[in-house]
Amino acid sequence: MTEFRKKHFTRGNFSGFITPVIALCLWEIIARIEHTVYIPPVSQIFATFFHEWFSPTFHQQAVPSLYRMANGYVFATVVGITIGTLIGAYKPVYKLLDPVLQFLRATPPTAIIPVGILLIGIGDQMKIVVIAFGAMWPIVLNAADGARLVPFERLETARVFGLTKFETLWRVILPSASPMIAAGMRTGLSISLILIVVSEMIGSTDGLGYYILQAQRTFAIPEMYGGIVLLAILGYTLNMGFLQLEQRVLGWHYGATTRPV
Amino acid sequence: MKKKASPVNLTGFGFAVVLTIVMEICAREGWLTSYVPPPTSIFAAMWTGLLNGDISSQIWTTLSVYFRALTIGSALAITLGILMGTYRPVYNAFKVIIEFMRPIPSVAMIPLAILFFGLGATMRTVVITYAVFWPLLINTIYGVRAIDPQALDVARNFGITGAEALRRVTLPSAVASIATGFRISASIALIVTVTTELVAGNSGIGFFISQMEQANRLPPMYAAIILTGIMGFILNMIYFTLEHKIVFWTPAAREQTT
Amino acid sequence: MATSHSAILDVVGLQKRYADGTLAIQQITLDVREKEFASIVGPSGCGKTTLLKTICALLAPTKGHVNLHGQEVTEPPPQMILVFQDYARSLFPWLTVTGNVLFPLKRRKDLSQSEKEQLANEAIKAVALDRFPKHYPWQLSGGMQQRVAIARAIAFRPEILLLDEPFASVDALTRADLEDLTLNLRDKFGITMLLVTHDIDEAVYLSDRVFVLSAPPSTVLEAIDVPLPMPREQVTTRSLPQFLELRNHIHGLIGKKGVETAERLATDPVEAKLDLEREGEVAL
Numbered sequence: 001m002t003e004f005r006k007k008h009f010t011r012g013n014f015s016g017f018i019t020p021v022i023a024l025c026l027w028e029i030i031a032r033i034e035h036t037v038y039i040p041p042v043s044q045i046f047a048t049f050f051h052e053w054f055s056p057t058f059h060q061q062a063v064p065s066l067y068r069m070a071n072g073y074v075f076a077t078v079v080g081i082t083i084g085t086l087i088g089a090y091k092p093v094y095k096l097l098d099p100v101l102q103f104l105r106a107t108p109p110t111a112i113i114p115v116g117i118l119l120i121g122i123g124d125q126m127k128i129v130v131i132a133f134g135a136m137w138p139i140v141l142n143a144a145d146g147a148r149l150v151p152f153e154r155l156e157t158a159r160v161f162g163l164t165k166f167e168t169l170w171r172v173i174l175p176s177a178s179p180m181i182a183a184g185m186r187t188g189l190s191i192s193l194i195l196i197v198v199s200e201m202i203g204s205t206d207g208l209g210y211y212i213l214q215a216q217r218t219f220a221i222p223e224m225y226g227g228i229v230l231l232a233i234l235g236y237t238l239n240m241g242f243l244q245l246e247q248r249v250l251g252w253h254y255g256a257t258t259r260p261v
Numbered sequence: 262m263k264k265k266a267s268p269v270n271l272t273g274f275g276f277a278v279v280l281t282i283v284m285e286i287c288a289r290e291g292w293l294t295s296y297v298p299p300p301t302s303i304f305a306a307m308w309t310g311l312l313n314g315d316i317s318s319q320i321w322t323t324l325s326v327y328f329r330a331l332t333i334g335s336a337l338a339i340t341l342g343i344l345m346g347t348y349r350p351v352y353n354a355f356k357v358i359i360e361f362m363r364p365i366p367s368v369a370m371i372p373l374a375i376l377f378f379g380l381g382a383t384m385r386t387v388v389i390t391y392a393v394f395w396p397l398l399i400n401t402i403y404g405v406r407a408i409d410p411q412a413l414d415v416a417r418n419f420g421i422t423g424a425e426a427l428r429r430v431t432l433p434s435a436v437a438s439i440a441t442g443f444r445i446s447a448s449i450a451l452i453v454t455v456t457t458e459l460v461a462g463n464s465g466i467g468f469f470i471s472q473m474e475q476a477n478r479l480p481p482m483y484a485a486i487i488l489t490g491i492m493g494f495i496l497n498m499i500y501f502t503l504e505h506k507i508v509f510w511t512p513a514a515r516e517q518t519t
Numbered sequence: 520m521a522t523s524h525s526a527i528l529d530v531v532g533l534q535k536r537y538a539d540g541t542l543a544i545q546q547i548t549l550d551v552r553e554k555e556f557a558s559i560v561g562p563s564g565c566g567k568t569t570l571l572k573t574i575c576a577l578l579a580p581t582k583g584h585v586n587l588h589g590q591e592v593t594e595p596p597p598q599m600i601l602v603f604q605d606y607a608r609s610l611f612p613w614l615t616v617t618g619n620v621l622f623p624l625k626r627r628k629d630l631s632q633s634e635k636e637q638l639a640n641e642a643i644k645a646v647a648l649d650r651f652p653k654h655y656p657w658q659l660s661g662g663m664q665q666r667v668a669i670a671r672a673i674a675f676r677p678e679i680l681l682l683d684e685p686f687a688s689v690d691a692l693t694r695a696d697l698e699d700l701t702l703n704l705r706d707k708f709g710i711t712m713l714l715v716t717h718d719i720d721e722a723v724y725l726s727d728r729v730f731v732l733s734a735p736p737s738t739v740l741e742a743i744d745v746p747l748p749m750p751r752e753q754v755t756t757r758s759l760p761q762f763l764e765l766r767n768h769i770h771g772l773i774g775k776k777g778v779e780t781a782e783r784l785a786t787d788p789v790e791a792k793l794d795l796e797r798e799g800e801v802a803l
Binding site for chain 1: 573575577595597599600603605608609611612613622623625626655656658675702741
């Protein structure tokens with residue numbers, strides 16, 4: 001425990017917290033002096049936050065968002081990795097699909113939402129499909145690049161030892177490409193977050209995005225801030241979690257690339 | 262005699278053309294849902310929209326907001342980034358705020374911005390600036406801090422220190438990272454611009470898309486979406502080229518760029 | 520001392536032209552005998568790597584063929600395993616030493632798990648890495664990494680080990696260690712060795728026979744027996760007058776002369792060979 005304490009509670013880390021604390025205090029003071037609806041006191045925001053999110057609201061608003069995000073993202077990951085690796089492993093396929101993929105990649109995923117609304121409506125499915133579609137591209141492209149850039153020595157080693165095409169794909173190409181795939185998955189995660197919020201703002205009757213926008217429209221300002229704070233916590237947690245997972249699974253990559261060979 | 266590979270991917274473009282033709286046939290036959298019109302009608306809408314100003318004026322609005330926000334956001338991010346990268350106390354002062362504000366999707370700030378700025382270009386500029394700020398800030402800090410200490414030692418040897426060293430040694434070295442960060446920020450900026458127009462805009466190509474969707478005018482809607490994609494593609498290419506021209510000494514720039 | 524065993528690998532009239540039209544290998548005929556240590560030596564760019572890859576069927580020959588035990592080789596056969604020069608790029612960084620060595624064995628249905636582990640452990644011990652079974656390649660030095668690559672090949676128990684300039688990327692002291700290691704492995708496991716190198720001294724030191732290649736488009740200039748006594752030793756063997764004779768002879772072949780010889784052979788192989796024999800350059 002003392003090791004942990006020594007490592008994390010350094011002076012440098014403490015000083016980092018000074019500015020935000022000061023900023024929050026300033027906010028509180030200004031809010032109480034100015035008395036405008038638009039800038040509620042920090043204390044009120046915190047109070048509303050704890051009140052709202054430790055109540056059924058969480059289940060009604062946050063859980064649907066998480067559910068849709070999870071579904072969309074998992075689909076994007078599984079399909080994206082599969083398609084991407086296959087495209088990257090077979091050069092002619094890559095050449096064939098490259099322009100189409102580049103175009104799809106350049107299109108802002110949020111612009112697809114109106115199409116989604118038209119084709120699928122405004123239910124859960126639309127959001128899941130939109131998220132899956134948007135999050136898939138960085139994963140597909142990164143997986144394709146990762147599969148394409150496997151050192152040929154590894155591929156030839158696989159051939160020399162008589163591995164079948166499938167075995168080569170599964171035991172050599174996929175692990176080789178995994179660092180790039182992970183980077184794509186990280187981008188896909190942020191895109192998923194953006195898409196869930198936007199799709200719920202445009203076409204939804206529940207969810208975090210809907211909640212925040214509704215709060216603004218009905219001038220429930222502390223609730224609006226509370227929603228944004230929750231979103232921030234969500235984004236932060238997801239990112240941290242992903243990073244931890246990545247370091248665990250891809251520890252070998254960090255070791256191999258940070259050391260001089 | 263050595264064969265030379267064609268620089269243009271004919272197979273790929275050929276495939277794209279074939280795909281479009283197939284879609285055309287399917288749409289005309291009625292095999293696709295009525296919500297996916299034939300590509301020819303989309304291209305026609307694109308052509309008319311661009312020529313008569315419906316679409317082109319919106320694109321112009323989008324781009325002006327985009328560039329304005331990009332400039333402001335970049336200036337702020339690079340300035341703060343250099344300060345944070347060079348001076349430890351500044352870094353310590355702001356790092357916690359950054360860690361917590363960075364993961365907030367800029368789109369979540371839209372309602373907040375509407376509150377303070379109403380609907381309109383200013384609101385959108387603020388949101389886009391917010392989105393542009395973070396990736397560029399991180400990359401700038403990284404670029405400044407990752408400078409080879411040997412380079413600074415060499416400079417000190419020649420009597421170059423302080424602000425001069427900052428200008429002549431640190432900055433050029435950090436430019437590579439800054440250029441990459443700028444490219445990332447710029448592509449995010451376009452997405453956020455279109456998104457804010459979609460969600461709560463009163464002008465711009467995103468607004469146009471949303472309007473067309475509500476009016477059930479599908480060919481112009483698809484045309485606008487495709488044009489947004491093309492815009493993104495062109496802008497990205499421009500940034501890539503600029504990046505490699507400005508930062509010509511990095512290994513990546515020295516190779517043939519796609 | 521050349522083994523008196525019969526040839527198990529026959530390379531007959533091999534020609535290899537690259538996709539862009541360059542003729543890398545003009546015409547190569549050689550054979551490798553059972554349990555022999557054979558080396559192929561030649562000037563840079565003479566297609567030595569291409570030759571090895573064609574022998575184990577990673578590349579297809581333009582003309583000619585390769586026979587293993589009398590059967591033509593069309594797909595990479597399990598009896599011939601190739602060890603690459605660039606060990607960093609051929610080892611799998613996500614696997615430990617043991618993981619890498621077990622890798623090719625994993626798919627073998629004819630062995631039980633314990634048999635596989637035993638083969639792997641034997642190989643790791645034979646290359647003296649038994650203290651590092653759970654290390655990752657990037658935690659090891661260059662020489663050690665190459666040993667992992669060799670162990671991976673050995674564990675598979677091939678008949679022939681093809682080595683593509685395996686010691687070119689390590690320092691001189693490590694190279695000496697690895698050279699002796701390869702000799703030991705040949706004795707211990709009875710594996711036939713075919714080694715490609717640009718280092719003439721290394722070729723003479725290690726081999727029973729040395730094939731000397733010309734500059735590209737390459738042919739076999741000479742097949743030289745190396746009757747030096749076994750076991751070889753780094754200091755004593757390399758000081759023998761016979762050693763110096765052999766290596767000087769090869770130097771003579773592939774110095775400037777090697778280039779001229781190749782040109783003459785390219786224009787008219789039969790005439791050129793007769794001329795060269797008359798000039799005392801080549802033994803037919």
